[in-house]
Amino acid sequence: MAVRVRRIYDSPEPEDGVRVLVDRLWPRGMAKDAARIDEWPKGLTPSSELRRWFHAGDGSYEEFARRYEAELAEPEAARLVDHLRELVRSGDVTLLTASKSPDRSQASVLRGVLDGG
Template identity: 70%
Template sequence: MSVRVRRVYDPAQPEDGVRVLVDRLWPRGLAKDAARVDEWPKAVTPSTELRRWYHAGEGSYEEFAERYEAELAADEASEALDGVRELAGKGDVTLLTASKTPERSHATVLARLLES
């Protein structure tokens, strides 16, 4: 099993396994059939408030990650996270995000949680 993070705009690769979109909103300019998304669990995405706070530059990535992990502990998010964890337990999973810097996004926090 491996969990990787990629931009949703990048072409699908054979080693991607299950492709999971982890953004709340559908990526701009991307046709749904071109994205090759297998799952879209919106409940594992950061809240609109947290996302806006982080993108406004009001806090560090580390603080964002802490707040996001706290959100993931809530019932609905926790259940959705368990679903993604179950997928990862069966094989390769690629977490897809539209973020221009996926290494400093919520997708990387999710990948870390799934691998632990």
């Protein structure tokens, strides 16, 4: 079972498995039917405060990752992480983001948490 990170704007592929949107806001210009999203757990996304802090350029990606991992340890988010782990045990999961740099986004941090746990 694999965890992939892709941009939501990329065409869905058969090997995507379960497609999970990990952005708090719906991606601009993306039609919901074209996105082919299976799950959108908003409680798993970075807090609005953390998202604004990171996008304002106030801190490093490493600090963002540390803060986001702390948020993922909170009870509601931890429950959703456990749910994603169950999905990964059952098959492939693709974490989707609108970020122009998916490898330096919350999707990449979340993949690391899933791979490490």
